[in-house]
Amino acid sequence: MSKKKRLIGLLCIAVLCSQCLCAQTRQMGIEELFRLADGQSQSIQAYKTGTEAAREALKAAKAQRLPDVNASLSASYWGNGKLWDRDFGNAMTVDMPHFGNNFALEAQQVIYAGGAISSGIRQAELGTLLAELDLQKNVQEIRFLLVGHYLNLYKLDNQIRVLEKNMELTEEVIANMKARREQGTVLKNDITRYELQKEQLNLQLSRVKDARKIANHQLVTTLHLPENTEISPDTSLLERQILTLTEEEWQDLAEGNNILLRQSQAAVRMNEQKVKQERSERLPHISLVAAEHLDGPITIEVPVLDNNFNYWYIGVGIKYNFSSLFKNNRKLKQARLNVRQAQERHLLVQEQVENAVQEGYVNFLTAFTDLRTQENSVRLADENYSVTDNRYQNGMALLTDMLDASNMKLSADLGLVNARINILYNYYTMKYITHTL
Structure with a gap:
């Protein structure tokens, strides 16, 4: 009986201590x-x-x-071209360089x-x-x-x-x-x-x-x-x-x-x-524009020129x-x-x-x-x-x-x-x- 009473007493003390720990008063x-x-x-x-x-x-x-700056780069395969008269007679095949490339760098700064x-x-x-x-x-x-x-x-x-x-x-x-x-x-x-x-x-x-x-x-x-x-x-x-x-x-x-x-x-x-x-x-809307281009081949000539064509420009754009x-x-x-x-x-x-x-x-x-x-x-x-x-x-x-x-x-x-x-x-x-x- 004494052990039981001692155990009960310890449990009561533990419960009281836990309640004290749980409740935290903060002024x-x-x-x-x-x-x-x-x-x-x-x-x-x-x-x-x-x-x-x-x-x-x-x-x-x-x-x-x-400024807005844009860059683009592309590579392409070109097929042979066809050349006709105005009435689409006398067709002729035009050999084309098969590798095409394009590079462009453009910048635009709005000033107004x-x-x-x-x-x-x-x-x-x-x-x-x-x-x-x-x-x-x-x-x-x-x-x-x-x-x-x-x-x-x-x-x-x-x-x-x-x-x-x-x-x-x-x-x-x-x-x-x-x-x-x-x-x-x-x-x-x-x-x-x-x-x-x-x-x-x-x-x-x-x-x-x-x-x-x-x-x-x-x-x-x-x-x-x-x-x-x-x-x-x-x-x-x-x-x-x-x-x-x-x-x-x-x-x-x-x-x-x-x-x-x-x-x-x-x-x-x-x-x-x-x-x-x-x-x-x-x-x-007014802006300054600048661009740099590198294109190839040159297709505005017949026969086509298998070269790279580089050009650039600066200017003012108004929209x-x-x-x-x-x-x-x-x-x-x-x-x-x-x-x-x-x-x-x-x-x-x-x-x-x-x-x-x-x-x-x-x-x-x-x-x-x-x-x-x-x-x-x-x-x-x-x-x-x-x-x-x-x-x-x-x-x-x-x-x-x-x-x-x-x-x-x-x-x-x-x-x-x-x-x-x-x-x-x-x-x-x-x-x-x-x-x-």
């Missing part, structure tokens, strides 16, 4: 949260790859300024294309800018998502502490009631009602702990941390000084940093470049597409309408951002008012609980009064926690709207 501040997201978020990595692709597209567009190449490069630059803005926007979205989960985690931790504190108070009241029941001054029904409240608190505590597990899992998954990581928020978070700006200052921040505004501005410039590109189709005068009008008009539409969308985005900043700022101020209200509510609820408890102890208050005071205190404590977290959330909401997270 983390918001800045570290952002740093991990920037390096490990799958969404951000995808947008980084898109930015790299856009930069390669820009290099490809700039390469259009380089109506602005098509420059416009293409500018579009690629704007495409790179848009890709970088998409990346920055995704970073802001991921950070704001993480802030929401993180503050929710902080709120849940505080709710757990409040509920546990109220559980302790409830247990103290129950202990006092049991002592008084022995003296015959409290009915068993009163104790039962308070024990029922304790069970309700226990159920609420269990639900909050489950919600914390969910929030923690969402954070861990987004940051690609080990599954057994338990994130512990920075306990000094609420002690930080909140930067309070005026609405005009927040509006200025949004005007200079909001990515949606910058994207809509880039879209206007992109469509303007497309107008230039369409207009370039109606202009001549003009006359059909663009009547084919390109609709495309040019469409491109101009796209510019106007992009400008109108930019104005719409300005309105939306301005409204978002104003709404966020009002909510931010409301959060401070809510905090002051909740602080007063906690003070009054504590006073009410103390007075009611004293009256109940002296038999001057009913149990229902005590229960009401206890519930009021719990509600006020939870409201204060939520109000403090809500100020932080609204602050980070303003930073998200202005894209300064």
